[in-house]
Amino acid sequence: xxxxxxxxxxxxxxxxxxxxxxxxxxxxxxxxxxxxxxxxxxxxxxxxxxxxxxxxxxxxxxxxxxxxxxxxxxxxxxxxxxxxxxxxxxxxxxxxxxxxxxxxxxxxxxxxxxxxxxxxxxxxxxxxxxxxxxxxxxxxxxxxxxxxxxxxxxxxxxxxxxxxxxxxxxxxxxxxxxxxxxxxxxxxxxxxxxxxxxxxxxxxxxxxxxxxxxxxxxxxxxxxxxxxxxxxxxxxxxxxxxxxxxxxxxxxxxxxxxxxxxxxxxxxxxxxxxxxxxxxxxxxxxxxxxxxxxxxxxxxxxxxxxxxxxxxxxxxxxxxxxxxxxxxxxxxxxxxxxxx
Amino acid sequence: xxxxxxxxxxxxxxxxxxxxxxxxxxxxxxxxxxxxxxxxxxxxxxxxxxxxxxxxxxxxxxxxxxxxxxxxxxxxxxxxxxxxxxxxxxxxxxxxxxxxxxxxxxxxxxxxxxxxxxxxxxxxxxxxxxxxxxxxxxxxxxxxxxxxxxxxxxxxxxxxxxxxxxxxxxxxxxxxxxxxxxxxxxxxxxxxxxxxxxxxxxxxxxxxxxxxxxxxxxxxxxxxxxxxxxxxxxxxxxxxxxxxxxxxxxxxxxxxxxxxxxxxxxxxxxxxxxxxxxxxxxxxxxxxxxxxxxxxxxxxxxxxxxxxxxxxxxxxxxxxxxxxxxxxxxxxxxxxxxxx
DNA sequence: CCTGGCACTCATCGCGGCCGAGTGCCAAAT
DNA sequence: ATTTGGCACTCGGCCGCGATGAGTGCCAGG
Numbered sequence: 001x002x003x004x005x006x007x008x009x010x011x012x013x014x015x016x017x018x019x020x021x022x023x024x025x026x027x028x029x030x031x032x033x034x035x036x037x038x039x040x041x042x043x044x045x046x047x048x049x050x051x052x053x054x055x056x057x058x059x060x061x062x063x064x065x066x067x068x069x070x071x072x073x074x075x076x077x078x079x080x081x082x083x084x085x086x087x088x089x090x091x092x093x094x095x096x097x098x099x100x101x102x103x104x105x106x107x108x109x110x111x112x113x114x115x116x117x118x119x120x121x122x123x124x125x126x127x128x129x130x131x132x133x134x135x136x137x138x139x140x141x142x143x144x145x146x147x148x149x150x151x152x153x154x155x156x157x158x159x160x161x162x163x164x165x166x167x168x169x170x171x172x173x174x175x176x177x178x179x180x181x182x183x184x185x186x187x188x189x190x191x192x193x194x195x196x197x198x199x200x201x202x203x204x205x206x207x208x209x210x211x212x213x214x215x216x217x218x219x220x221x222x223x224x225x226x227x228x229x230x231x232x233x234x235x236x237x238x239x240x241x242x243x244x245x246x247x248x249x250x251x252x253x254x255x256x257x258x259x260x261x262x263x264x265x266x267x268x269x270x271x272x273x274x275x276x277x278x279x280x281x282x283x284x285x286x287x288x289x290x291x292x293x294x295x296x297x298x299x300x301x302x303x304x305x306x307x308x309x310x311x312x313x314x315x316x317x318x319x320x321x322x323x324x325x326x327x328x329x330x331x332x333x334x335x336x337x338x339x340x
Numbered sequence: 341x342x343x344x345x346x347x348x349x350x351x352x353x354x355x356x357x358x359x360x361x362x363x364x365x366x367x368x369x370x371x372x373x374x375x376x377x378x379x380x381x382x383x384x385x386x387x388x389x390x391x392x393x394x395x396x397x398x399x400x401x402x403x404x405x406x407x408x409x410x411x412x413x414x415x416x417x418x419x420x421x422x423x424x425x426x427x428x429x430x431x432x433x434x435x436x437x438x439x440x441x442x443x444x445x446x447x448x449x450x451x452x453x454x455x456x457x458x459x460x461x462x463x464x465x466x467x468x469x470x471x472x473x474x475x476x477x478x479x480x481x482x483x484x485x486x487x488x489x490x491x492x493x494x495x496x497x498x499x500x501x502x503x504x505x506x507x508x509x510x511x512x513x514x515x516x517x518x519x520x521x522x523x524x525x526x527x528x529x530x531x532x533x534x535x536x537x538x539x540x541x542x543x544x545x546x547x548x549x550x551x552x553x554x555x556x557x558x559x560x561x562x563x564x565x566x567x568x569x570x571x572x573x574x575x576x577x578x579x580x581x582x583x584x585x586x587x588x589x590x591x592x593x594x595x596x597x598x599x600x601x602x603x604x605x606x607x608x609x610x611x612x613x614x615x616x617x618x619x620x621x622x623x624x625x626x627x628x629x630x631x632x633x634x635x636x637x638x639x640x641x642x643x644x645x646x647x648x649x650x651x652x653x654x655x656x657x658x659x660x661x662x663x664x665x666x667x668x669x670x671x672x673x674x675x676x677x678x679x680x
Numbered sequence: 681c682c683t684g685g686c687a688c689t690c691a692t693c694g695c696g697g698c699c700g701a702g703t704g705c706c707a708a709a710t
Numbered sequence: 711a712t713t714t715g716g717c718a719c720t721c722g723g724c725c726g727c728g729a730t731g732a733g734t735g736c737c738a739g740g
Contacts, residue, residue, distance in 0.1 A: 025702050040714050043703070061702050061721050101501050104568055111599075139475045139493065151491070151499065153479065159491065159499050161441050163680055228444055237577055238595035251591075255578035259451075340503055365733050380683050383734070401689045401733050
C-alpha cells in the first residue's frame with residue numbers, strides 16, 4: 001500500500017509532466033510543489049512508485065514519467081473532474097444554439113469539443129435504434145413508379161433514406177395507404193420496437209400489394225441494423241500535431257485509426273452507457289491507439305443516452321480539464337437535442 | 341523559348357523527383373533517361389531552366405527540384421492524364437455500387453479517392469441549388485403543434501431538414517394543403533427556381549394561415565442560401581504523414597486548412613465548373629496550402645456538375661496518375677447518382 | 681553547340697569529448 | 711523507522727572537427 005505522500009508525489013509528477021512534456025526529476029518536484037520533504041526523500045518515494053509500476057524512466061539518468069498504470073491511479077483516485085468556468089459555459093451554449101439541423105449540431109459539437117480540449121473530437125450521431133420514430137415517409141419516384149424512396153425521421157432530428165426497388169408498379173393511393181398505416185403504427189414509438197410493430201402489416205394488404213409492402217418493410221428493418229446505422233463525425237485532427245516531436249511514428253497510426261469508422265465505433269461502444277469512461281494507453285484494444293487516451297461519455301435528450309461523444313488525445317493529457325469539457329459539452333448537446 | 345530537349349529535361353526532372361523525393365542531379369538524369377547527351381549538356385540546360393524559374397536548387401551543390409512554375413509547365417504541356425487500368429476501373433465500380441444512400445456514396449467516394457491517389461480526398465455533397473426538387477415534406481411535431489419540420493429531398497438523394505417555429509398553431513389539414521400545393525409547384529423543378537415558384541403562394545391561403553405559410557416558405561428559402569447548403573467530407577488525412585520528413589511544419593497548416601470547411605469550399609469553388617482544375621503550390625490562395633497541389637473536378641448525374649471533388653497532396657505528386665484517378669472517380673460517382 | 685575535365689562548394693555523417701541533470705546508495709541525523 | 715545531505719556514477723544531448731562525395735559552374739577543345 002502506498003502512503004499518502006507517495007500518492008501526492010505521483011499526483012505532482014503527473015501534473016508536472018502534463019504541463020512540461022518532460023520527464024520530471026526529484027529536485028524540480030520539490031521546488032514546484034510544497035511537499036515538505038527533501039529531494040532525497042522524494043527519490044525514495046519515486047523508487048517505490050517505480051517498483052509498483054506507476055512511473056518509469058525513459059532512460060537511466062532521466063526524470064520519471066507516469067506509466068499508463070500511473071495515469072489510471074491518478075484518474076481514479078487523485079483527480080476530480082474540473083468544472084468549466086462560467087464564460088466557457090456561456091461560450092458553449094452560444095455556439096451550439098446557432099445550429100439549424102442535426103448535421104449542424106453534430107458538426108458544431110465536434111468543432112467545439114476539439115477547440116475546448118485541444119484534442120481530437122469524436123461525436124456519434126444519435127443512434128436510430130435508441131430513439132423514437134417521428135415520421136416515416138414514402139415517395140414514389142417520378143421517373144420510375146416501381147421505385148420508392150423510404151425516409152425515416154427520428155425525434156433526434158436524424159433522417160435516414162433508402163431506395164426501394166419494388167417488385168411491381170405501385171400506385172399513389174396504395175402508397176398513401178401504406179404510409180398512413182405504417183405511421184399510425186410506428187410514429188411516436190421507439191425504433192427498437194418497430195420490427196414487432198410492423199410484423200403482420202403486410203398481411204392486412206390486398207394480395208397484389210403485398211409484395212411491395214413487404215419489400216418496403218424489409219428495407220426498413222434492414223436500415224435499422226446496417227452498419228451505417230451508426231454514423232459519426234470527427235474533427236480537430238490538426239491538434240495531433242501538438243503530440244510530441246517524434247512525429248510520424250506517433251501520429252500516423254492514430255490518424256489511420258481515426259479514419260476507420262469501425263474502430264472508432266467500437267471504441268465508443270466500449271464506453272459505459274452512463275457516466276464517463278476513460279481508457280488510457282494500452283487499455284485501448286486498438287493497437288494504433290496504444291499511446292492515446294480516450295475520454296468518452298454518453299449523451300441524450302432525456303435520461304437515457306442516445307449516442308456517445310468524446311475525445312482522443314495523448315495519454316499525457318489534462319484529465320480533469322478534458323473530462324470537465326467532455327461532460328459539459330455532452331450535457332449541452334443533450335439539451336439542444338431535447339429542444340428540437 | 342525553350343528547346344524541345346530542355347522540356348524533355350524538365351519532364352525527366354519532374355518524374356525523377358516525384359519518384360525519389362530527392363533533388364536530381366545531371367548525372368543521375370542521363371543515366372535514367374535516354375536523353376542522348378552528356379551530363380555537361382544537361383547541366384547547361386538545367387542552368388537555363390533555373391534562369392527561367394522552372395527548377396531550383398535547395399542549396400548549392402545539390403541537385404535540382406522543380407518549382408511551382410516547373411510543375412505548371414509539366415502539367416500544361418508535358419504530361420497527359422493517365423487512364424486507369426481495367427482492374428482499377430472495376431474496383432471503383434464494385435466499391436461504389438454497394439452504397440445504400442447519399443451519405444454512403446459520398447463516404448465511399450472519399451475513401452476510394454484517398455486510397456487510389458494515396459492523398460487527402462475531398463468530396464462535396466451535391467449542391468441543392470444545382471439539383472432538382474424531388475419532394476418537400478412538412479411534419480407537424482407531436483409535442484408542439486406550432487412547430488413544423490420541413491424536409492427537402494433532392495433528386496441527388498440529398499435530404500435537408502429544418503425546424504420551423506410557426507406564429508400560430510397549425511392544423512393537420514392546413515399542413516396537408518400546404519404540402520400538396522407546395523409540391524405541385526416545385527416538385528420536379530430546379531431548386532434554383534424555387535424562390536420564383538413560391539413567390540405568391542402565401543397569398544392563395546386563408547388569412548389565418550398566411551403567417552404560418554410565409555414562415556415556412558421563408559425557412560425554405562433560407563435553407564437554399566445558408567452556408568450549410570454546401571457540405572463536404574474529407575478523408576485520407578493519414579496520407580499526409582507520407583509528405584516528407586520535415587513534418588510538423590508541413591503537416592500542421594494543411595490539417596488546419598482542411599478543418600476549415602470555408603477554406604475547402606472556396607478551394608473547390610475556384611475550380612472550373614467543367615474540366616479538371618489543377619492548382620499548384622502558391623497558386624492556392626490559402627497560405628497553409630502553399631506547399632500542396634489541389635486537383636479538382638466537377639461531377640454530376642447529367643452533363644452539368646452538381647458538385648466537385650478532388651484531392652489535396654504535395655506539389656510533388658504524380659500528376660498524370662492523380663488526374664486520371666480523380667476524373668475516373670468523378671465519372672463513376674456521376675453514374676451512381678444518375679441511377680438513384 | 682556539345683563534351684570532357686577540373687576546381688570548388690557545401691550538406692551530411694561519424695567521432696570524441698564535454699557537460700549536467702538526475703539517479704542510487706550510504707551514513708548520519710531526527 | 712524515516713528523513714536528509716553528501717557523493718560517485720551514468721548516460722543522453724550538444725558541439726566542433728574533419729573526411730566524404732554528390733553536384734555544380736566554367737572553360738577550352740572538338
